[in-house]
Amino acid sequence: MEEFKLFDAEYKFMDIIWELEPINSTELTKVCLKKLGWKKSTTYTMIRKLAGRGILKNENATVVALVKREEVQKHDSEVLLKRTFNNSLPIFLATFLQDKKLSKQEAEEIKKMIEEATK
Amino acid sequence: MEEFKLFDAEYKFMDIIWELEPINSTELTKVCLKKLGWKKSTTYTMIRKLAGRGILKNENATVVALVKREEVQKHDSEVLLKRTFNNSLPIFLATFLQDKKLSKQEAEEIKKMIEEATK
DNA sequence: AGAAAAGGTTTATCACGATAAACCTGACTT
């Protein structure tokens, strides 16, 4: 459960991996240098730390994610709702939708999902 | 915009203030000692930092919040949706609702809110 | 063979959020 928590730098890094995986580690150091301004050793430090937590693996110089982007997103959402909205989706929506307008299409999509999630 | 970002300790602290405001500062140090285990100086440090950012004010030994809990909640929600879900509420919900069930009542409340937010 | 590049690890440094010790002033109390 706790393993999905990513810090800011880790999240930016994983964003690159999710986009490009599987990716060669040397290639990854170049992308990180370009996109994040990181030195080679910084990238390898990140690889090692995240590998140790089971977030990704690095085998034969090939880096792949072990957790899906959606799992992390879901975890982050649950943390926010628990911490901030007492785990209530209606309270979250009431706050989030203040002064906001939805398009007709968005509204339809959402209502459909709500239907499907209702027992 | 950026001023609403609260770090973990700050958030816990503001939670107490939102609950008890207006509150005398000495009283507040006692509550923080009890609920958070903070020494007096820690509480005053927090007060000063948050006052400097316009989150609260301390006048005549009385502390009151200058931003409402809901403003911060809304800000946090928007940050999550932007950072994680490309600012799309449907994508957020699709992820969040995976494997979850809603009660009939929750579903009704949500649909009503969606209606109201649709132009 | 010798140089260069790939593919790393070890060990630090740095920034900053979290927490607090020590100190100060003024009002009230005995």
Next chain:
DNA sequence: AAGTCAGGTTTATCGTGATAAACCTTTTCT
């Protein structure tokens, strides 16, 4: 007047996430 307590500020310490310098081994290229 001496002590106590309210109401703070100044200045540190500490933990840890973010970043990297220095070093090492193995493979590849000339």
